[in-house]
Amino acid sequence: MSDQPANSQFTRLPNHIAIIMDGNGRWAAARGLHRLEGHKAGTDNLRRVIRACIEFGVPYLTVYAFSTENWGRPKDEVTGLMHILEEMIDQEFEELHQQGVRLVHIGRLEGLSPLLREKVLHAMEMTKNNSRLVLCLAWNYGGRDEIVWAVQSIMREGISPDEVTPEVISSHLFTANIPDPDLIIRTSGEMRISNFLIWQSAYAEWYITDVYWPDFDKEELRKALESYACRERRFGRLPSGCEETPPDAA
Numbered sequence: 001m002s003d004q005p006a007n008s009q010f011t012r013l014p015n016h017i018a019i020i021m022d023g024n025g026r027w028a029a030a031r032g033l034h035r036l037e038g039h040k041a042g043t044d045n046l047r048r049v050i051r052a053c054i055e056f057g058v059p060y061l062t063v064y065a066f067s068t069e070n071w072g073r074p075k076d077e078v079t080g081l082m083h084i085l086e087e088m089i090d091q092e093f094e095e096l097h098q099q100g101v102r103l104v105h106i107g108r109l110e111g112l113s114p115l116l117r118e119k120v121l122h123a124m125e126m127t128k129n130n131s132r133l134v135l136c137l138a139w140n141y142g143g144r145d146e147i148v149w150a151v152q153s154i155m156r157e158g159i160s161p162d163e164v165t166p167e168v169i170s171s172h173l174f175t176a177n178i179p180d181p182d183l184i185i186r187t188s189g190e191m192r193i194s195n196f197l198i199w200q201s202a203y204a205e206w207y208i209t210d211v212y213w214p215d216f217d218k219e220e221l222r223k224a225l226e227s228y229a230c231r232e233r234r235f236g237r238l239p240s241g242c243e244e245t246p247p248d249a250a
Contacts, residue, residue, distance in 0.1 A: 005128045012229045014182035016060035023188030023212030036080040041214035052218040064196050068142030069096030089119045100132030106174035108140030183228045187213040203235050
């Protein structure tokens with residue numbers, strides 16, 4: 001997929017955006033609502049952001065929806081989040097499919113009920129040939145757990161230590177065949193990675209905004225993309241046009 005579609009509104013567009021959708025609970029608390037109302041508002045907003053990504057020409061979008069640590073939240077909140085996921089698949093799947101969105105799950109499906117797991121697998125199968133936008137849903141996902149999974153998979157395959165390379169590890173992650181994120185957005189102003197895409201984010205650009213996720217609309221996404229377009233990605237190298245001064249230079 002092209003890094004810059006012909007109709008791009010930006011001088012440079014990320015191939016893959018990943019979002020830590022933070023602030024639903026605080027958004028709800030500020031309005032005197034239950035936390036689950038904030039999560040529902042966040043789900044509604046995800047629909048808008050998906051549409052904006054399609055409009056802007058972003059090929060890959062990953063959203064952090066439920067972490068391996070989120071199981072420690074109150075039982076009613078966890079149950080409510082599972083219900084929201086099921087509702088989203090039931091109500092949004094057909095429209096996403098029609099829009100050319102391919103759904104990919106990253107994380108472990110074991111934590112889902114058999115019925116919900118089947119719905120997720122069905123949605124992935126039905127959309128596997130879509131290519132307008134690849135939507136990676138990180139549900140029951142944790143970066144450390146993903147690396148443990150990759151190491152276990154490598155060992156099961158009998159790959160020798162000398163054969164283990166960054167490429168081998170990448171190919172055994174949940175995100176195998178998905179390009180690393182170019183831009184990671186975190187809403188609500190928190191300055192943490194939160195166990196998200198630890199391996200894949202090694203050279204990602206970060207964009208932190210104080211806006212709570214339910215209010216992170218198309219214009220807020222535009223601001224993030226404009227910020228990204230102004231950055232020079234170095235990947236550990238010197239800036240363009242810079243030459244290292246020899247140690248014995250005057």
